[in-house]
Amino acid sequence: MDNKRKKRKKIIEVSLKLFVERGFHGTPTSMIAKESGVATGTLFNYFKTKDILINEVYKDIELEQQNYFFKNLDEEKNSKKKLKKIWENSIIWRINNPYKRRFGRYFSDSSFISDDTKIEIYKHYKPLSDIFTKIIEKKGIKNSNELMLILNFIGACIFTGEYFYIMKEPYNEKISNESFEKFCKGIGLKDED
Amino acid sequence: MDNKRKKRKKIIEVSLKLFVERGFHGTPTSMIAKESGVATGTLFNYFKTKDILINEVYKDIELEQQNYFFKNLDEEKNSKKKLKKIWENSIIWRINNPYKRRFGRYFSDSSFISDDTKIEIYKHYKPLSDIFTKIIEKKGIKNSNELMLILNFIGACIFTGEYFYIMKEPYNEKISNESFEKFCKGIGLKDED
Amino acid sequence: MDNKRKKRKKIIEVSLKLFVERGFHGTPTSMIAKESGVATGTLFNYFKTKDILINEVYKDIELEQQNYFFKNLDEEKNSKKKLKKIWENSIIWRINNPYKRRFGRYFSDSSFISDDTKIEIYKHYKPLSDIFTKIIEKKGIKNSNELMLILNFIGACIFTGEYFYIMKEPYNEKISNESFEKFCKGIGLKDED
């Protein structure tokens, strides 16, 4: 029984790698099966179609990612610290999971991922928007555009991460923090907020 | 002779649309040909292979985009104004060219685009890095990380643009400028710089 | 397992016939598959490409042919008798296998057959050259040109066979032997040699 779990996991991992390296249509199911150590027919016992398979890969990655992003968030008391935690977690996760990072980039927005899957995943980002809701409330910034704030945060975060990717450098807290502080300065977020 | 130009243009446009909507392998060359109003064989007179075709689509988009981004840049005297111009141009371009925006997102980083093509395109972004070189010089910020500054700029710019995309709103100078000013405040860029 | 053998054999036979009748490029793989009673895709499970297929056809023919040419050769004591055996075997084989005869004629020297295949096949003709080596030794004919002798033998043999082909007659030992004796007389090979 647990064996089944392992096989499923293996197929997901192999698919992730191959889809990223070769594209969806560039990866035959026979190749996934072979690298996963199962017969072609067996693959379809685990995932009825190739389309279902890539959606499951996506869900697995997203859930794992979100768990990591928002992990131990309650330990932090104020908003800036919470944001910093998310900032760091997400950059580190992307550095440590280059294949998953690329998978998101190529497929998260694509037509391979069904709308149902996208909606299901979207819900889990609530913790992030909660933080910005609270910031706006606390700082009494009326008319402030919450969505724009969130987007700016995500943009700064992702592109700071890209830096380490481009430079092929390991994560560096100092560099990352400089970037984070610039973002906070920009939106006027103080240490005590 | 001009007829050939037009046909080529038509094929590029149709390919762009279909690749974005259906993916590379999801778009048969026969479909591209049909929608372009030429025979299957004719397509291959213009582009020897499907791979070459998608690379040409990419190049066409990038060159057009870069022309737009950096257009009339010399009219602006100082760095902040130059950046503002690029900021606006790029957001507007992405709003006005949703298919090209999505094409970049899906394919710019993918293995469909050859390394040769990527390198060729990369060179044209020099005007942007020149601006940041000058900013760093003028403000005497030693040890400043130019690449990180550029990435932060691009991130802020793209994600500000995403806002209009998600909200399905037309471009709004006020909203865009608020975002831009936050970015400048973050890196300490003044009006007179 | 045995079923696979049979299918492979069937495809080889059908290919042989069609390649001879219609040429390599004149024979679509779909036609080979259909006449072999398998699906188009199945053909490629057995032979990865059409090029590999024709090389396998060639190898199969050559090996079968050589087995037949040199069969029971050890029973004969002297060189002339050995040559006679090969002479007869090869003519009879060509009469009984008209398609294989034509296949050799059209393709053995062509660019469809890879150099690797040709070299692999060439090695198996050693028994024939061994006989001529011994003849030259025994008859003490110094300076004799072994290769020329072999070529003359093959030429006489093949063109004697052509006689039956052109006349559409069955094999006739008397006629064949007259030709053989002329060849022996020409090179001075006696019954006791």
Add this chain to the structure above:
Amino acid sequence: MDNKRKKRKKIIEVSLKLFVERGFHGTPTSMIAKESGVATGTLFNYFKTKDILINEVYKDIELEQQNYFFKNLDEEKNSKKKLKKIWENSIIWRINNPYKRRFGRYFSDSSFISDDTKIEIYKHYKPLSDIFTKIIEKKGIKNSNELMLILNFIGACIFTGEYFYIMKEPYNEKISNESFEKFCKGIGLKDED
């Protein structure tokens, strides 16, 4: 007007080379046109179809070949000398025209050459059979098989020629003659015949 002749000749020569090197279906008409220095469409002004083209190539080669084989034949008085002349001419011709030699080997018997063409060509070999008719008459060999004699001659002749081809040696009268004499000895043909 003479210009047309030259162009026709050029196309024939290019076709010969390409058909031998790449096979009939492996040679696009566009490639023949290009290497011949004419436009694709022009080719079809000279030869209505590709099939007609290869038949014309074949006829050109055969006529040239036969002219060479039987040239100055009347100068020789007796049969052996006539045969020797043909023997030499044909071997030399094949050495000097390796492409034409291969063309014959690949295509003379193939389905690319129409039956009409083959029959037309066959007629021109009468001078050779005349010689053997006379030999049989003169030597009073009843029951002798004329066709078999001719075939043996052709076989010996071609395979003697193959010797020089395989050895990549230039023509050598002594070696060639040894072979010829063996053939004559075999059929009992004397110098005075």
Add this chain to the structure above:
DNA sequence: CATGAATGAGACTTCATTCAT
């Protein structure tokens, strides 16, 4: 006559999926 862009049938080959074992 010469040109070469356009045509579209047809070639080889791949691959998601099924099913008998």
Add this chain to the structure above:
DNA sequence: TATGAATGAAGTCTCATTCAT
């Protein structure tokens, strides 16, 4: 449940031939 041979629709690309210029 696992297997992997078989399927055949569908994909990319070629090429003999035509025809407007």
